Amino acid sequence: MPEDSTALLRGNLDEVPGDRAVSLSRAQIADIIRAFTSEDWRRLEKAANYYADDHIAWQDLLQSALWRAMDEEKADRNCPADVNVVTFLIGIMRSIGSAEWAKRQRRPIQIGIVNHRRPDQKAADLPDPAMNAEDFMVRQQAARKVYDHVISLFDDDPQALAILLGAAEGLKGEKLRARTGVDETTYNNKRRLIRRRIDAAYPKGWRE
């Protein structure tokens, strides 16, 4: 134990055997969340807006992330002690958003449920919330419209546009900088510019 403590104090987490020893407990996470500043909450709100869409509201996304971080039985990830809890929650929101998006790609089967006491009536026959082909095309067109508009916001700035297109292809960090040929300072400046312009055009995430 003394060795573990020393390693923690030094911040050298690799020396601590086992992941559990360096993960925050649920109670610790709860305490940190209760102490969040307005800036922390604003960061979470902004991230939730980016990862939310027409299918899942940002409040639901944020609450789901808080819940997943707190629920001891269902928690499927731990927050390392050296990770900012805001970052941890943003990661969960991203994960939930991706999972929801992936789920929507699989069209579920519409099934009615029979009320056996009254076979002439179905106990539940609600409209299928999944997208049909027409809905899917409409969504695709809407996404394309937003995407094209976002690209057009940077017509006057080739470097920002290059970073944007690289990010749209899934490149990040070092790889993105290498692809676009900008140094770290320029990258950070352009990234800030991109965020501010998109924030101004889409203050509530990717919704018009």
Added chain:
Amino acid sequence: MTKNVPQSAPALRRLSDLLVEDVSETSNAEIRAEISGDPQDYAERMRAIFDASPVPVNRQSPSQFGRPDLTAVPDAQIVSSEAQQSQIPTSPVKPHPDWYTPASAEYTPANAAEALLLHIFPLERAGFGVTGKRDVPAISRDIPYIQDLTGETDFSAPEIAQKIKAMCDAALRHLCAARAAINKLCDQIAACSASKNAFEQDRQGLEDRLGTVIAHLQTLISVFEEDEAPVADEIDLVRKSSKLNDEDRAVFLGCLNEFQTAYFIGTRLVSYAYNEVKDVQARFREQQASADNLQIGHIQWQFPHLIRQIIFIRRKMRSAAVRQDRSLRSHSDASSKHNRRAADSHDERFRPNE
């Protein structure tokens, strides 16, 4: 665009990563500048999302963070499918006095629903006749009592208040009934784990109870669907009323907020029900894993559908809340300059978390 352009929807999701990366590294000063109004109020409103979580995070012991065991409901609290309608509570549900203390071991569907509401809403405003013990979100704080509305006008705000109360009341009753049905279902599964034959014999009962759960959740939808339109109509009438004086208008804004809050409650109720059904699904899976020969596939396939239905309800309620929010804002826009000042000040206090 070039032919190599990525698909738009995934591309936007990837761009989100870039934006979030920047948000994480942006200075506190810049982030703070984006917060309109009092940062402390903003933090409180946001914290309300955390406090409204179905997980009882207010408890002190980490070991109690998990939700209560559904099967721990006393028999007396379990409503059979046959007698269900007669046992749906018709009067306001009283909260358990010690619900928020760790020592409280009692768990009933009514208490669960009540505790959920106490998390997010001062119940005396919805007519439940109890006082919320915990801090309430800013959205519902200081709302003028709609019962105080008097005067000779061409609308009936008390009627609106009554409808709002009825909506909350009905939603709570149906949630209790749905929870009871879910609990019964869990008991059935637990009993069946002892005997394959018993499970087979009572398959019909399981299906019946599953149908009951869905029926109650469906009723929950209809409660909100059927009551939404007439209440919205009345609100519209009130908004257009030429006899509306400043005082009435301020009270009326309170009505709008009550109405919006009712939908907020509905959203959380259904969210809670959704989580419960997810639990049931998990239990089914456990049963299937422990007894491969059981023919329960024909029941299990119904759960994804059930969950989709609840997602549908939640989405519907969320969009209803958004509509009410727009109604509130459009009302503020249409007011006179004098009234707008009052409305803005009121709106500022009750603006939802965005």
